[in-house]
Amino acid sequence: MQLSDRCCGEAGTLGTARPDIANQVRFKKSEEITRGVRDLTGQDQAEPGQVKMLTACPACHQGLAKYADESGVTTDYIVVEMAKHLLGEGWQQRFMERVKAGGVEKVLL
Template identity: 55%
Template sequence: AMLYDVGAQVVLPPGYLCCGYPQTAAGDDAKGRQITTDNRVLFHRVANTLNYLDIKTVIVSCGTCMDQLLKYEFEQIFPGCRLLDIHEYLMEKSVSLDGVSGVRYLYHDPCHTPMKTHNPVAVASALVGSPVTLSDRCCGEAGTFAVARPDIATQVRYRKEEELKKGLRAMNAAEADGAAGGGDVKILTSCPACLQGLSRYREDTGLDADYIVVEVARKRLGADWVRRFVDVVKEGGIERVLL
């Protein structure tokens, strides 16, 4: 929806599902390599079929996917292209909210941050139109980590909870000094696994968590942005190409 909003022409590869990172991270290197190879073949088919397009940017919205896609050698598939996080791309397109009244933001930078080109805190601040405060420490989710080793993940979560409460105290102190606006505090991130992990702190901290680009879409396009976007693309917004 945000790419459509900024006027970008977007190609969605058909049948493209997993990048291969979970398999590789779990130790199944053979399966990870197979998925990577199959996907690279698919992207080559896209490049050959759509050779009238000058594809210069491959957009990703997940840090672990970014780590895996760096192995795809996209520059050999789409000459001169780059691999970029959605948030960095939107910042480069000058997308920015005019500040959000009644809301202050903490930012959780993922252990596997997808933002490799620009400073993540600067990107988050630029997109929401106001300074965001970095909340340090791992959220304890890390994809399969929370499931595979809940004993360790629980300890990591405990430490992250302390950090979140520390950030809240600092914001409240700044508000008392007149250095920050009042209102609710939300925790933003740029990783889907972290978003899942951060949602677990809601009951203990009162913090709602969201993806930066989703927060921007909601504030920029309206609360019903999903339905409105689907309605638009249904009315001739998608061109289907056989590969």
């Protein structure tokens, strides 16, 4: 996915405290995601696994997941993608095995 720095509307209690504003923010984000998918794929909706948005924020991860059905875009944490790239597939299982066997001497961030 291309840089998409517009808020998803999930920040803090915005959605419950000011749904009128949050809905406008979500509408703009939806347009931006659709435009990004179209630029990358030539279609309005991505095929499964074709386009992914990355974030470091748990609230954004939750908020961005709301666009998956209409856009076909999945979300994940930046650090998870970095770990997959640096440590390879199966890194989570290996990490958990090391933790259970006595800990980890360094953490990659």
